[in-house]
């Protein structure tokens with residue numbers, strides 16, 4: 314039943330859309346002469362065809378007609394068995410989507426008219442002002458408004474469905490990335506180990522040229538592994554599974570560990586590295602391996618985007634109120650254009666083809682993961698950059714409780 318009504322309503326909307334308009338109208342009024350007058354007024358409209366049904370009481374309107382099949386209902390406020398608003402209340406529950414109702418009111422009953430509009434009437438017309446024009450204008454306006462409202466509702470529903478489908482697809486893709494990354498990491502690790510065995514001469518003597526080629530192969534394996542790690546981290550981030558486990562840590566040791574992990578690539582780029590860690594820094598309350606991950610990422614980015622002969626500096630110092638340590642990684646590299654700065658922490662964002670063209674092409678995931686880790690530590694990764702001069706990333710880490718001195 315409901316779906317048949319829906320179809321009827323859709324047909325009606327289609328008719329109105331097509332410009333070949335038919336408005337199905339129900340007039341509820343006990344005054345037969347007035348009903349007749351209204352019908353005559355409307356039947357002579359040139360741009361719209363009115364398909365009119367009539368009822369003389371509220372009971373007849375409810376019993377004889379399915380109100381949802383009308384585009385508009387014209388109701389006299391004073392009916393013999395109920396009021397216009399009373400009829401509206403008894404019809405409303407039957408309407409899947411409110412058919413607009415226009416209330417006909419008596420002279421001097423503006424209060425009633427306003428009450429009717431507040432209880433959901435689309436409009437009101439004082440009976441003594443009814444003319445062919447006023448009636449047709451009020452009905453057309455109410456029907457058009459209703460059509461727009463329905464179309465917005467339909468679009469909103471469709472958008473919600475599309476959003477839900479996108480959400481499910483996204484979750485599927487995330488799961489796929491996660492599984493593939495895990496599946497590839499195991500054979501990749503095995504391949505790397507075998508190459509290392511050959512390179513180390515365990516399986517047989519290797520020439521210098523072979524050793525160089527094998528070193529390159531190992532670096533490539535490490536690079537692929539780093540990309541897959543980023544993908545796994547990124548799926549964790551998307552699914553809210555990126556967590557930290559903090560404990561009191563020596564920041565100097567974490568910085569040394571980070572530097573060690575990227576030293577080879579910094580050296581390979583021909584870039585100098587300066588460390589400036591203030592002595593006697595208090596311990597910090599952090600997830601050590603996650604902070605090493607952030608620092609390694611910032612350092613390797615700095616190496617990637619700094620030309621040979623440039624400098625990278627990593628520093629740590631206590632901030633003014635001694636509750637946090639400020640950590641920064643800066644470089645004298647190419648810098649980031651101002652218009653890109655607000656986006657570089659977005660997932661998959663890359664400034665331009667420099668990164669793709671580079672031999673160290675990334676996936677545009679590193680900074681989004683680093684930002685999430687820093688956020689989980691209660692801080693924010695901030696960036697200052699000037700094209701041609703260099704870039705500085707900085708963030709705060711909380712001093713461990715009881716050690717902040």
Ligand code: ADP
Pocket residue numbers: 614615618644646647648649657662663664665668674675676677678679680681704
């Ligand atoms: P990617 O894997 O591409 O390096 P990131 O998320 O780490 O992805 O960085 C996003 C983008 O920010 C990079 O593509 C790069 O253009 C820019 N970027 C990051 N760090 C630096 C830096 N130190 N100097 C210049 N550009 C940088």
